[in-house]
Amino acid sequence: MGDLLVDPGVLRDEVRAKYREVATQPQGAFHFHTGRSLAERLDYPAETVDPLPEAVVESFAGVGNPFAPGPLGRGETVVDVGSGGGFDSVVAANQVGPEGRVVGVDMTEEMLDRARATVASLGLGHVEFRAGLAEDLPVPDDWADVVISNGVINLCADKAAVLQEIRRVLRPGGRLQFADIANGRPVPEEARRDIDLWTG
Template sequence: MSDVAVDAQALREQVQDKYRAVATDPDGTYHFHTGRGLAARLGYPAAEVAALPDAAVESFAGVADPFALRRLRPGERVIDVGAGAGFDSFVAAGQVGPDGRVVGIDMTEEMLAKARRTAAQLGLAQLELREGLAEALPVPDGWADVVISNGVINLCPDKAAVFTEIHRVLRPGGWLQFADIANGRPVPAEAMRDIDLWTG
């Protein structure tokens, strides 16, 4: 049994509200950076980002470049946990090429709709976008060569469940490449129960 200190459904709803806004109003004011400026600040290769249309980049809200750990190989099968509007999924699709596969998973309808429109515009047949949760990935066991994620696991209250799912969907010897926010100090119990601190 999980020892989660916050109401998982209430947290998901607040996270969805926040990222629904980022999908529909990418130029809005948020407590985090977004878009091309953020991608440049995080060190994504300029040519890779410049090749993408604005719709592919404007709602990007990651925390680092998971591809800096290891560039994907042509033909690999990749899962993007918390794909949002698809920025990292589009980068992944470019790296794995037409012989690879990328499955981007997100729980926010507006983000998925935006990602699907952009994927169609880009003609990325190797990319599929699915609705789902990080704690229950809609992918068969051992399907992925690589799982990527960018700034998402910190928003999940049951991190053990997320990592269990990632382990389940990775093939033996597969790679987990994720960028996220970590706190090196103990968090008081009352703070753990404050949803606004999770989303802020």
Template sequence: MGTVAVDRSELEDKVKQVYRAVAQNPAGKYHFKMGRGLAEQLGYPAWLLDAIPAAAVESFAGVGYFFDLADLKPGEKILDLGSGSGMDVFAAAVTVGSGGQVVGLDMTEEQLEKADGLRKEGGFPQVAFAHGYIEELPFDDASFDCIISNGVINLSADKAAVFREAARVLRPGGRLAVADIVTERPLTQQIVCNIDLWAACIGGATQEGTYQELIAGSGFALETLRTNPYEFLSDSARAATTKYGVRSLSILAYAG
């Protein structure tokens, strides 16, 4: 459970292609909304967006808001899984302050290059970006106080590994605060094997109950689940949303 039979190499190439474009051409046409308008719709406060580099905000392609659930505190160490152009990393950095640390992990070089450039320009010494995969985290056990992730775990073909790794690198009692896409009904094999819909955050979406089981099975205690005001743009994505009950959740869980 949690592992899907899909061509992982093809999936990785497609996801990188889409999110390379998100970094380099945020004004392009995608299955999903992007930018400040989306962030405000999801619940990000204006004061927080104003404190983040504008170029990171313009490439934001998340699916929910979870910082109220994460309850980050000054001095904490945070990890963002699939950090993209860095908007959530910079948002976390504003909260944890100069005494904290925020690490963004991503597999797409162009996203990392953009985010790291914004880090240097914006003066965020508590921020670092690293190349890697969310199924195999390049960090020591019990390294972080909180893990965040926004619309990324659904892109993984091995979600069980993602949650196991998250539990490993969190300190005991650490928080997992994520927003992600789930479904009410199981997707057909035709949709699951559609790489375009995977990259659009639909093809890899798991049934909500299964998603919760994967989190709990990795040693987390689920605390909060909240539905987000999120919708897709393209006709194919909207059709799948209607037929299979695709929706966005924000989730808070605690590591054992």
């Protein structure tokens, strides 16, 4: 584990348990916002979100809008790190069009099941979801034009490993567009060792 402050396996188990609930009970009470109201709070354009079926949007639990820096280009290849129920992957798919490709990667089987069912119902054949970790992406080297991520890197114990993986899968000249949580003030070490605070 080196100098990591929490055990990555234990942290993953806690995160999986929380997002399993979001996948299977999206209308449940959580300590964070979800669904359409969250997408509106995060300034996703109404014309992007309104046409999407409820199954696509209801388990959305991001922290920002990774498309705010700019839309993706037609035909681009995209990796969505921590794709959850597939909301951002579907948004990406609509931006890159059928000539593009989107690969969502998530570690929670219930989220993968939801995302796969969603893209099948929408007929988005250029989107697929793979089981995997942000620190070990099941994507070839130099494959992606763009990597997107929404509220996931902060939930990983080894952020350096995540960023190295993102760099590995990006083509030369590729870009990372992500939204995440950052703290501008020092956090006491005892708090950083408390897994409940990581997931809370």
